[in-house]
Amino acid sequence: MRRDIFQAIADPTRRAIITLIALQAMTPNAIADNFHTTRQSVSKHLRILSECELVKQEQKGREIYYSLEIKKLKEVDKWLDQFRKLWETRFNQLDNVLATMKKQKK
Amino acid sequence: MNNDLLFDFTVDKPAKTVYITREFDAELPLVWDAFTKAEFIDQWIAPKPMTAKTKYQDFKVGGKRFYAMISPDGQKRWAIQEYTSITPKTNFKMHNAFADENENPELPGSEWDHTFSEENGTTKVRITIYNESLERMEKILDGFTQGMKMSLSNLENLLATLSKK
Numbered sequence: 001m002r003r004d005i006f007q008a009i010a011d012p013t014r015r016a017i018i019t020l021i022a023l024q025a026m027t028p029n030a031i032a033d034n035f036h037t038t039r040q041s042v043s044k045h046l047r048i049l050s051e052c053e054l055v056k057q058e059q060k061g062r063e064i065y066y067s068l069e070i071k072k073l074k075e076v077d078k079w080l081d082q083f084r085k086l087w088e089t090r091f092n093q094l095d096n097v098l099a100t101m102k103k104q105k106k
Numbered sequence: 107m108n109n110d111l112l113f114d115f116t117v118d119k120p121a122k123t124v125y126i127t128r129e130f131d132a133e134l135p136l137v138w139d140a141f142t143k144a145e146f147i148d149q150w151i152a153p154k155p156m157t158a159k160t161k162y163q164d165f166k167v168g169g170k171r172f173y174a175m176i177s178p179d180g181q182k183r184w185a186i187q188e189y190t191s192i193t194p195k196t197n198f199k200m201h202n203a204f205a206d207e208n209e210n211p212e213l214p215g216s217e218w219d220h221t222f223s224e225e226n227g228t229t230k231v232r233i234t235i236y237n238e239s240l241e242r243m244e245k246i247l248d249g250f251t252q253g254m255k256m257s258l259s260n261l262e263n264l265l266a267t268l269s270k271k
Contacts, residue, residue, distance in 0.1 A: 009119060009120070012120070015120070076119075080117050083115075083124075086153055087115060087128075090151060091113065091150075093150035093153070093154070094140060095131070097140055097149045098130055098132040101136050101139070101140065102132060102136065105136070
Protein backbone atom coordinates (compact mmCIF):
# COMPACT_ATOMS: atom_id res chain seq x y z
CA MET A 1 0.00 0.00 0.00
CA ARG A 2 1.26 3.41 -0.89
CA ARG A 3 1.19 5.64 2.18
CA ASP A 4 -0.27 9.08 1.80
CA ILE A 5 2.26 11.64 2.95
CA PHE A 6 -0.54 13.89 4.17
CA GLN A 7 -1.93 11.15 6.35
CA ALA A 8 1.55 10.68 7.75
CA ILE A 9 1.74 14.27 8.89
CA ALA A 10 -1.89 14.41 10.01
CA ASP A 11 -1.01 12.85 13.37
CA PRO A 12 0.14 15.26 16.13
CA THR A 13 2.72 12.82 17.56
CA ARG A 14 4.23 12.25 14.13
CA ARG A 15 4.41 16.00 13.54
CA ALA A 16 6.17 16.39 16.89
CA ILE A 17 8.63 13.64 15.92
CA ILE A 18 9.33 15.42 12.62
CA THR A 19 10.04 18.66 14.50
CA LEU A 20 12.37 16.85 16.89
CA ILE A 21 14.45 15.02 14.32
CA ALA A 22 14.54 18.02 12.00
CA LEU A 23 17.13 19.44 14.41
CA GLN A 24 19.29 16.33 14.78
CA ALA A 25 19.30 12.62 14.12
CA MET A 26 17.95 10.71 17.13
CA THR A 27 17.58 7.16 18.35
CA PRO A 28 14.07 5.80 18.99
CA ASN A 29 14.80 5.82 22.76
CA ALA A 30 15.85 9.46 22.73
CA ILE A 31 12.73 10.32 20.73
CA ALA A 32 10.49 8.36 23.12
CA ASP A 33 11.94 10.29 26.09
CA ASN A 34 10.18 13.37 24.72
CA PHE A 35 6.73 11.81 24.78
CA HIS A 36 4.42 10.43 27.41
CA THR A 37 3.98 7.32 25.36
CA THR A 38 5.46 3.88 25.03
CA ARG A 39 8.60 3.13 23.09
CA GLN A 40 6.41 0.75 21.07
CA SER A 41 4.08 3.54 20.01
CA VAL A 42 7.01 5.73 18.93
CA SER A 43 8.36 2.82 16.89
CA LYS A 44 5.03 2.51 15.14
CA HIS A 45 5.03 6.20 14.25
CA LEU A 46 8.62 5.96 13.01
CA ARG A 47 7.71 3.01 10.85
CA ILE A 48 4.88 4.96 9.22
CA LEU A 49 7.17 7.94 8.64
CA SER A 50 9.77 5.61 7.12
CA GLU A 51 7.20 4.06 4.81
CA CYS A 52 6.40 7.55 3.52
CA GLU A 53 10.12 8.14 3.10
CA LEU A 54 9.83 11.14 5.38
CA VAL A 55 12.58 9.84 7.65
CA LYS A 56 15.77 7.93 6.96
CA GLN A 57 17.60 5.54 9.23
CA GLU A 58 21.29 5.32 9.81
CA GLN A 59 23.11 2.64 11.78
CA LYS A 60 25.79 4.03 14.09
CA GLY A 61 27.40 1.32 16.18
CA ARG A 62 24.63 -0.52 17.97
CA GLU A 63 22.12 2.30 17.60
CA ILE A 64 19.81 3.31 14.77
CA TYR A 65 19.47 7.04 14.27
CA TYR A 66 16.46 8.58 12.59
CA SER A 67 16.67 11.86 10.71
CA LEU A 68 14.36 13.91 8.54
CA GLU A 69 14.24 13.55 4.75
CA ILE A 70 14.00 17.26 3.96
CA LYS A 71 13.60 16.61 0.22
CA LYS A 72 10.36 14.74 0.84
CA LEU A 73 8.94 17.55 2.93
CA LYS A 74 9.71 19.96 0.11
CA GLU A 75 7.53 17.82 -2.14
CA VAL A 76 4.61 18.77 0.09
CA ASP A 77 5.45 22.44 -0.34
CA LYS A 78 5.68 22.02 -4.10
CA TRP A 79 2.28 20.39 -4.16
CA LEU A 80 0.77 23.22 -2.12
CA ASP A 81 2.39 25.78 -4.37
CA GLN A 82 0.71 24.22 -7.41
CA PHE A 83 -2.60 24.37 -5.61
CA ARG A 84 -2.05 28.01 -4.79
CA LYS A 85 -1.24 28.71 -8.46
CA LEU A 86 -4.49 27.07 -9.52
CA TRP A 87 -6.39 29.58 -7.39
CA GLU A 88 -4.26 32.47 -8.56
CA THR A 89 -5.14 31.62 -12.16
CA ARG A 90 -8.81 31.34 -11.28
CA PHE A 91 -8.92 34.66 -9.50
CA ASN A 92 -7.06 36.49 -12.25
CA GLN A 93 -9.74 35.20 -14.61
CA LEU A 94 -12.39 36.37 -12.17
CA ASP A 95 -10.81 39.87 -12.12
CA ASN A 96 -11.39 40.01 -15.88
CA VAL A 97 -14.96 38.74 -15.57
CA LEU A 98 -15.70 41.39 -12.93
CA ALA A 99 -14.20 44.13 -15.12
CA THR A 100 -16.52 43.06 -17.95
CA MET A 101 -19.52 42.91 -15.60
CA LYS A 102 -18.76 46.43 -14.39
CA LYS A 103 -18.70 47.76 -17.96
CA GLN A 104 -21.97 46.03 -18.83
CA LYS A 105 -23.65 47.54 -15.76
CA LYS A 106 -22.82 51.09 -16.85
CA MET B 107 -4.05 41.33 -11.55
CA ASN B 108 -4.02 44.40 -9.35
CA ASN B 109 -1.19 43.81 -6.91
CA ASP B 110 -2.78 45.88 -4.16
CA LEU B 111 -5.50 43.28 -3.83
CA LEU B 112 -5.00 40.86 -1.00
CA PHE B 113 -4.52 37.19 -1.79
CA ASP B 114 -3.97 34.81 1.06
CA PHE B 115 -3.81 31.06 0.69
CA THR B 116 -3.11 28.70 3.56
CA VAL B 117 -3.58 25.00 4.00
CA ASP B 118 -4.07 23.35 7.35
CA LYS B 119 -3.11 19.84 6.37
CA PRO B 120 -4.00 18.06 9.62
CA ALA B 121 -7.41 19.75 9.57
CA LYS B 122 -7.70 19.01 5.82
CA THR B 123 -8.80 22.59 5.36
CA VAL B 124 -7.84 25.23 2.82
CA TYR B 125 -8.31 28.90 3.67
CA ILE B 126 -8.41 31.40 0.84
CA THR B 127 -8.95 35.14 1.13
CA ARG B 128 -9.01 37.38 -1.90
CA GLU B 129 -10.02 40.99 -2.51
CA PHE B 130 -11.71 42.12 -5.70
CA ASP B 131 -11.88 45.56 -7.22
CA ALA B 132 -15.67 45.51 -7.54
CA GLU B 133 -18.75 46.16 -5.44
CA LEU B 134 -20.17 43.31 -3.43
CA PRO B 135 -23.32 42.64 -5.50
CA LEU B 136 -21.18 42.05 -8.61
CA VAL B 137 -18.79 39.71 -6.79
CA TRP B 138 -21.74 37.88 -5.25
CA ASP B 139 -23.21 37.35 -8.73
CA ALA B 140 -19.84 36.20 -10.10
CA PHE B 141 -19.71 33.51 -7.39
CA THR B 142 -23.34 32.44 -7.42
CA LYS B 143 -24.65 32.68 -11.00
CA ALA B 144 -23.61 29.86 -13.31
CA GLU B 145 -23.33 32.13 -16.38
CA PHE B 146 -20.52 34.00 -14.58
CA ILE B 147 -18.99 31.07 -12.64
CA ASP B 148 -18.41 29.25 -15.94
CA GLN B 149 -16.33 32.17 -17.16
CA TRP B 150 -13.66 31.97 -14.46
CA ILE B 151 -13.76 28.79 -12.38
CA ALA B 152 -11.86 26.62 -14.85
CA PRO B 153 -8.20 27.58 -15.05
CA LYS B 154 -7.29 28.02 -18.71
CA PRO B 155 -6.98 25.99 -20.91
CA MET B 156 -9.76 24.13 -19.13
CA THR B 157 -13.31 25.40 -19.59
CA ALA B 158 -16.37 24.99 -17.39
CA LYS B 159 -19.95 24.35 -18.44
CA THR B 160 -22.93 24.28 -16.12
CA LYS B 161 -25.68 21.91 -17.21
CA TYR B 162 -28.17 23.29 -14.72
CA GLN B 163 -28.20 25.37 -11.56
CA ASP B 164 -30.82 25.97 -8.90
CA PHE B 165 -29.40 28.50 -6.45
CA LYS B 166 -31.44 27.84 -3.32
CA VAL B 167 -30.90 25.81 -0.16
CA GLY B 168 -31.16 22.17 -1.22
CA GLY B 169 -30.73 23.21 -4.86
CA LYS B 170 -27.85 22.01 -7.02
CA ARG B 171 -25.40 22.99 -9.69
CA PHE B 172 -24.32 20.22 -12.05
CA TYR B 173 -21.34 21.15 -14.16
CA ALA B 174 -18.32 19.85 -16.03
CA MET B 175 -14.72 20.91 -16.25
CA ILE B 176 -13.68 20.31 -19.83
CA SER B 177 -10.09 19.67 -20.82
CA PRO B 178 -8.69 20.91 -24.15
CA ASP B 179 -9.19 17.46 -25.73
CA GLY B 180 -12.90 17.60 -24.85
CA GLN B 181 -12.86 15.27 -21.85
CA LYS B 182 -15.50 16.18 -19.31
CA ARG B 183 -15.02 15.89 -15.55
CA TRP B 184 -18.45 16.20 -13.96
CA ALA B 185 -19.10 17.53 -10.48
CA ILE B 186 -22.18 18.32 -8.47
CA GLN B 187 -22.70 21.00 -5.84
CA GLU B 188 -25.51 21.18 -3.36
CA TYR B 189 -26.25 24.47 -1.62
CA THR B 190 -26.60 23.91 2.11
CA SER B 191 -26.99 27.50 3.36
CA ILE B 192 -27.56 30.88 1.69
CA THR B 193 -27.57 34.33 3.32
CA PRO B 194 -27.94 36.65 0.32
CA LYS B 195 -24.92 38.88 -0.38
CA THR B 196 -23.23 37.69 2.82
CA ASN B 197 -22.54 33.97 2.88
CA PHE B 198 -23.26 30.70 1.12
CA LYS B 199 -22.23 27.15 1.85
CA MET B 200 -22.23 24.12 -0.38
CA HIS B 201 -21.14 20.53 -0.64
CA ASN B 202 -19.07 19.71 -3.70
CA ALA B 203 -18.38 16.25 -5.12
CA PHE B 204 -17.09 14.77 -8.34
CA ALA B 205 -19.81 12.90 -10.20
CA ASP B 206 -20.46 10.77 -13.26
CA GLU B 207 -22.45 12.11 -16.21
CA ASN B 208 -25.65 10.85 -14.57
CA GLU B 209 -25.20 13.04 -11.50
CA ASN B 210 -24.15 10.20 -9.22
CA PRO B 211 -21.71 11.77 -6.75
CA GLU B 212 -18.35 10.17 -5.96
CA LEU B 213 -17.98 10.63 -2.24
CA PRO B 214 -16.16 11.87 -0.27
CA GLY B 215 -16.50 15.46 -1.36
CA SER B 216 -15.70 18.82 0.19
CA GLU B 217 -17.53 21.45 2.22
CA TRP B 218 -17.27 25.04 0.99
CA ASP B 219 -18.00 28.20 2.94
CA HIS B 220 -17.91 31.64 1.28
CA THR B 221 -18.16 34.92 3.20
CA PHE B 222 -18.44 38.30 1.45
CA SER B 223 -17.72 41.77 2.84
CA GLU B 224 -17.18 45.15 1.21
CA GLU B 225 -15.12 48.16 2.20
CA ASN B 226 -14.69 51.28 0.02
CA GLY B 227 -15.72 49.49 -3.15
CA THR B 228 -13.34 46.57 -2.57
CA THR B 229 -14.97 43.24 -1.86
CA LYS B 230 -13.28 40.63 0.27
CA VAL B 231 -14.19 36.98 -0.12
CA ARG B 232 -13.16 34.40 2.44
CA ILE B 233 -13.36 30.80 1.34
CA THR B 234 -12.95 27.79 3.57
CA ILE B 235 -12.75 24.39 1.94
CA TYR B 236 -12.86 21.32 4.10
CA ASN B 237 -11.82 18.22 2.19
CA GLU B 238 -13.00 14.92 3.53
CA SER B 239 -9.91 13.45 1.92
CA LEU B 240 -6.64 15.04 0.86
CA GLU B 241 -6.30 12.54 -1.96
CA ARG B 242 -9.30 14.29 -3.42
CA MET B 243 -7.40 17.56 -3.49
CA GLU B 244 -4.64 15.80 -5.38
CA LYS B 245 -7.20 14.63 -7.90
CA ILE B 246 -8.29 18.23 -8.56
CA LEU B 247 -4.70 19.24 -9.08
CA ASP B 248 -4.03 16.31 -11.40
CA GLY B 249 -6.80 17.46 -13.72
CA PHE B 250 -5.43 20.96 -13.72
CA THR B 251 -1.84 19.91 -14.41
CA GLN B 252 -2.94 17.58 -17.21
CA GLY B 253 -4.87 20.43 -18.78
CA MET B 254 -1.79 22.62 -18.63
CA LYS B 255 0.44 19.95 -20.14
CA MET B 256 -2.06 19.36 -22.91
CA SER B 257 -2.20 23.01 -23.88
CA LEU B 258 1.58 23.15 -23.89
CA SER B 259 1.79 20.18 -26.22
CA ASN B 260 -0.90 21.80 -28.42
CA LEU B 261 1.29 24.87 -28.56
CA GLU B 262 4.33 22.76 -29.41
CA ASN B 263 2.42 21.12 -32.25
CA LEU B 264 1.28 24.47 -33.52
CA LEU B 265 4.80 25.86 -33.40
CA ALA B 266 6.12 22.79 -35.17
CA THR B 267 3.52 23.22 -37.93
CA LEU B 268 4.29 26.90 -38.29
CA SER B 269 8.03 26.41 -38.46
CA LYS B 270 7.61 23.89 -41.31
CA LYS B 271 5.99 26.54 -43.49
